[in-house]
Amino acid sequence: MQTCRVAIAGFGRVGRATASMLLARRERYRDLYGTEVALVAVVGSRAGLIDQDGIAEARFADLEAGVSGPDVIAASGADVVIDAGPSDHRTGGPGLAYLIQALAAGHDAIAISKGALVHSGAALMETARATGAMLKVSGASGAALPTIDLIEHSLKGAAILGLEGILNATTNYLLDAMMARGIELSDALAEAQAGGFAERDPRGDVEGWDTASKLVILANFGLGAPLAIDDVRVGGMEAVTSAEIAGWRRDGRVPKLVGRLSREGETWRAAVGIETYCADDPFARVPGKTKAIRIATDTMGEIVALGCGEEPVATAAAALKDLEHILAARRRARGT
Structure with a gap:
């Protein structure tokens, strides 16, 4: 032994x-x-x-x-x-x-x-x-969301063309609450903090830095792309207004804070920000504290994975x- x-x-x-x-x-x-x-x-x-x-x-x-x-x-x-x-x-x-x-x-x-x-x-x-x-x-x-393992094992042999991810469960929960009930970000955040789900200092989440950090790790360890945090264009959800929420709801769009890695030739670009999806898109259906990743490949098509687990x-x-x-x-x- x-x-x-x-x-x-x-x-x-x-x-x-x-x-x-x-x-x-x-x-x-x-x-x-x-x-x-x-x-x-x-x-x-x-x-x-x-x-x-x-x-x-x-x-x-x-x-x-x-x-x-x-x-x-x-x-x-x-x-x-x-x-x-x-x-x-x-x-x-x-x-x-x-x-x-x-x-x-x-x-x-x-x-x-x-x-x-x-x-x-x-x-x-x-x-x-x-x-x-x-x-x-x-x-x-x-x-709990498989990301690195998905790239290293399940997609072995395929070329990754790009990926996008709902990589922060806190922001997904906040946006979901705002869309479902029309409440302000401050109210949704207070609820999440009271429930022990959001950090006392939530800036790393709502400003997009947690998602940006995960993009850098995926780029370096999963794709072999030498990206630094300063290479990521980072936007958050702190400026989302109730008027925007109402407009998205009226137009049938669902907002998510998304991290994206895009391939341009041999160069990878990284960005974090609010993106909206039509109601029948898989990302529009990712609820509450759930995270998701979508990877586009050359030979295996498009792969979507969702994950949700209680922390820690x-x-x-x-x-x-x-x-x-x-x-x-x-x-x-x-x-x-």
Whole structure:
């Protein structure tokens, strides 16, 4: 029985959900991959735990002050590092330091946080190639919505001509509420925040930056297109008025905040903004908290996928899907 030691950097709602789900699936990992998975470290911004014999869920409430930072992860002997911390595309932190350290040491890494991938995606991929480590990014590029996996596996061999996506569930929920009930953005946002669905600071969502970050990740990691965040033309929904909503409803159009990657020869263009769709378009029928992606190909036609899952469980599940890809690859490498 092989052993895989996992460390989680970032221990908020998503990090804790990932840790709990990982421990609950240990028997699955033994049965399917012949691997004993041990959670050897969890670290937040100021506290954490480290135990090379494995951490049980009962200990999550007893984080130790000062147990934090990349050095703690390195000392844990982790074979796989999961970055589940906060996201900052301007600096890449705090996840960038954890990912660089893991990949440089030849350890596999799973990114849930988008910031490091947007800030330094090319450098992280190059480090992974140089050391032979695997870097997986499902949780950062759509979570329950299959995006990277769809491109890498289901559309293997086809040329991607372009894609568009409703990649932010919060903005889709807000626009859906505004259209269905004719309420103002401020009222829809207050409802979403009261329900714990929208962030206390929603600017990253409503101004389009979360969608832009996901486009950059899809471009770099899915399409091999070297786009930076500054290459994306970014618009949001903060200026949508009740008059516009009424006009779209009258005209039978449905607004969505959409991220789009368009191919012009060998060049890729990226944009985020409000687009409207006729009522019979699949995107017009994407409700509430659901996300969607539509990919145009040369040989497989047009592919549409929808995904909706409760957070933080959906994002945790996407990260652990990546872990299963890693465990499967390791088993193939062992020839067992």
